[in-house]
Amino acid sequence: MPHALRILLASLVTTMLLVTGAMASEPADPRPFAASYRLEINGWPSARVEHQLTRQGNHWQSDMRAAIAMARGSExxxxxxxxxxxxxxxxxxxxxxxxxxxxxxLGHDDLASLPDRQTALFELSRQAVQARCDDDQPPCEFRYQDHKGREETLHYRVVERSELTLPAGNFDAITIESWDPEHPERRLIFSFHPELPGLLLAIDYRREGERKSRLTLTELSLSE
Incomplete structure (x- = not known):
């Protein structure tokens, strides 16, 4: 099973995190959405990933699903x-x-101290917009739990604020590069929308500088 497939299925295109770096103003308020992505992995046919953020009373719920050939995953x-x-x-x-x-x-007691990675991905997308850890600063550090409840730590830095042209349209984007400090040769490059927390615009997975897989936003539907 290719390493890129293990990473993207094992975390369903995520492996992210509660940020502890310095922040500026308040992040954007969440808004429900339904998004579709195209997932491309070297040596495998492309696949479709579905992602929804919904509000249920006082709570929010993030759901992701993907299928690649005979491999499937959901969170x-x-x-x-x-x-x-x-x-x-x-x-x-x-x-x-x-x-x-x-x-x-993972239940309420398991999540009392650290978030699961879907919740942490949402939080990262909100806080990365205000993060102060670019090329001139030490990397931000964040902690979260993997699917088995094991604590993980990753580092990241802001690399670009720009506009992305994607199949779903043109979007303002904040792009960060993240890595496990124990495996710095493996990099996940995330592009987030600054005003739509939780929405992924694109993800690249690179190993030793070579891109192994890419996730791209192809459809987006917003709800009130």
Whole structure:
């Protein structure tokens, strides 16, 4: 199973994080959306990824699903935004390759200290807009839990603020480069929309400078 496929299925295009770097003004308020992406992995046919952010009373829920040939994966996270920040309350995921896989669950007690990666991805997209860790500053550090509840730490830096032209249209973007400090040769480059928390515009996975996979936004539908 290619390393890029393991990363993108194991985290369903995410592996992100609660930011602890210095921040400026308040991040944008969330807005429900439904998005579709094209996932391209070297040596595999392209696949479609579905992503929804919905509001359910006082909570928000982020859902992602993907299928690549005979491999499938899904993640769902439920969280609440309050005066004290974002609090994750439930996480579910499942993966399968050639019919072999597993299901994982984290509950409220498991998520008391660190968020699951879907909740953390949402928080990263909000806070990266204000992050002060570019080429002239030390990298930001963030912590989260993987699908098995194991603590993970990643570093990131802001690399660009620009406009991206994608199949879904033209978008303002904030782009960050992230890496595991124990494996700096593996890089995930995320592009987020500054005013739509949780929305991914694009992701590149690179290893030793070579791009192994890419996720691109192809469709976007916004809800009130």
């Amino acid at each position: 769902s996270s439920r969280f609440r935004i309050g005066d004290d920040g974002i609090r994750a309350s439930a996480y579910h995921s499942g993966y399968s390759l050639l019919g072999i896989g597993g299901k994982y669950r």
